[in-house]
Amino acid sequence: MNNQDLDVQDFINRHPFSPYQWLVFVLCFAVVLLDGFDTAAIGFIAPSLLKEWGIDKPALAPVLSAALFGLAAGAIVAGPLADRLGRRIVLLASVLAFGAACFASAFAGGLEQLVILRFLTGIGLGAAMPNAVTLISEFCPDARRSFVTNAMFCGFPLGAACGGFLAAWMIPQWGWRSVLELGGAVPLALAVIMVFTLPESVRHLVARNASPARIGAILRRIHPAAASAGRFVMAGEGATAARGGVAVVFSRPYLAGTLMLWLAYFMGLVIFYALINWMPVLFKEAGLPAQSATLIAALFPLGGVGAILFGWLMDRYDANRVIAIGFALTAVAVFMIGQVVGNLGLLTATVFLAGTLMNTAQSSLPALAAMYYPTRGRATGVAWMLGVGRFGGIAGSFLVAELTRRQLPFSDVFAVVAAAAVVSTSALVVKFLIDQRRPRGGDPALRAQASLH
Structure with a gap:
């Protein structure tokens, strides 16, 4: 082996997406699906x-x-841990945690027990998601990062939709506990597989000054040409090399964009959890049979597969504008759900359309965050956006509970929820304007990030 320096991101950019990178994709996709x-x-x-x-x-x-x-607690704690200890160990621990807690939830004897066990499940879920996003993004070439990351993130709405379809089939036969038993057993099995197959991020290893032998072993599985390297580096990240993840996220170049990402994700989850948690109940109260209400509601998260298209667009155009358009269209579609409940066919189509738009836009935000931050702060940046955003999910759940307590008409409930999409749109427009005015010189990290836009 000679003393040639090898830029790991340039190496990933120059070689085809390998079977080993696809293995990382499949494992992360499975984690997000189960999440x-x-x-x-x-x-x-x-x-x-x-x-x-x-x-x-x-x-x-x-x-x-x-x-x-x-979810909020898990994400906020796991981000800095992953930037310090590594993405792999935190992701493995997360999957084990949410699998065990979800399985235990199936044996809850009352409301209080179920609340505690769901909280513990959420800690594992909250830690898993951002690390899966960060890990796959760091194995991707720059030109395909948004596309691949969004494709992986499609596992989340697909998993939520599968939950609806399986619940409609399983509950009449085996009761509601069977859904939680399945949701716990599969992640535990996946964790065993991950122990033997999941690698650490090479970008993280370089940032933490890991041994060249360890880094080279992973890169050679991407392409044998890595064997000629004697030292591994990352160009363009010198300005952040001495900082921890939290310091990077709140540093002056990234702070304003961080706040806009938080706001957009927060409001997106207001919409998602308000509708995914309450649509079956609201539709049933509107006169739909219980099974039909569940099946139609399950179409809402299924539409998130559209994030693949957004990933392709984000790699070619400004990602902020692409996602902002998605949220603007979401506002219209969610509002329309409240107007068409009397027509079963139109309601079904509108729910699917709203889900496609909303979940596509929301599922694209983690890729935007992974693109925005440098390696030293990437896990923290993605995780804290997801963690702070989870409070939007909490707000969405309580929002609809309060609206129903006040006996707001069905159509007005959806009008209120649609307003959250307008706020997300506005936040992304502001972030676009901030990025346009951000200095391009001086800070190498900024120049590196600018090249991704």
Whole structure:
């Protein structure tokens, strides 16, 4: 081996996407798929809980939001940990945690136990998501980062949709507990597979000055040409090399964009959790049969597969504007759900359209965050956006509970939820303007990030 320096990102950019990188993609996709399943499962079993435990709808709010508090806590803690300890170890621990807690939730004997177990499930879920996003983004070439990251993130709405379809099939046969048993057993099996197959991020290893032998072993599985390198480097990140993740995220060049990402993601989750948790109940109250209400509601997260198209667009045009357009169209579609409930066919199509637009825009934000931050702060930046955003999910769950308590008409509930999409649109427009005015010289990290836009 000679003393040639090898820029790891340039190396990834120059070689085709290898089978080893696809393995990382599949593992991260599976984590996000199960994250979506376990996050949304509680909404689909909610009507069964109301019936079996004889509780009122407002009493469901703590159960529906308990995991969201855990999601926020898990994400906020896991981001800095992953920037310090590594993406792999934190992701493995996260999957084990949410699998075990979800499985235990199936044996809850009452509301209080279920609230506690859903909170613990949420901690694992909150830590898993940002690390999966960060890990796959750091194995991607720059020109395909948004496309691949968004494709991976499609696992979340797909998993949530599978939760709805499986709940509609499983609950009549085996009861609501079977949904949670499945949601716990599969992640535990996946964690065992990941122990033997999941690598650490090479960008993280370089940033933490890991041994060249360890870095080279991973890169050679991407392409044998890495064997000629004697030292591994990352160009363009010298300005952040001495900083921790939190310091990078709150540094002057990134602070304003950080706040806009938080606001956009927060409001997006207001919409997602308000609708995914309450649509089955609202549709049933509007006169739909329980099974039809569940199946139509399950179409809402299914539409998130459109994020693949947005990823392609984000790699070619300004990502802020692409996602802002998605949220603007979401506002219109969510508003229309409240206007067409009397027509079953039109309602079904509108729910699917709204879900496609909303989940596509929301699912694209983690890729935008991964693109925005340098390696030293990437896990923290992505995780804290997701963590702070989870409070939007909590707000969405309580928002609809309060609107129903006030007996707001069906159409007005959806009008209020649609307003959140307008706020997300505005935040991304502001971030676009900030990015345009951000200095391009001086800070190498800024120049590197500018090249990704």
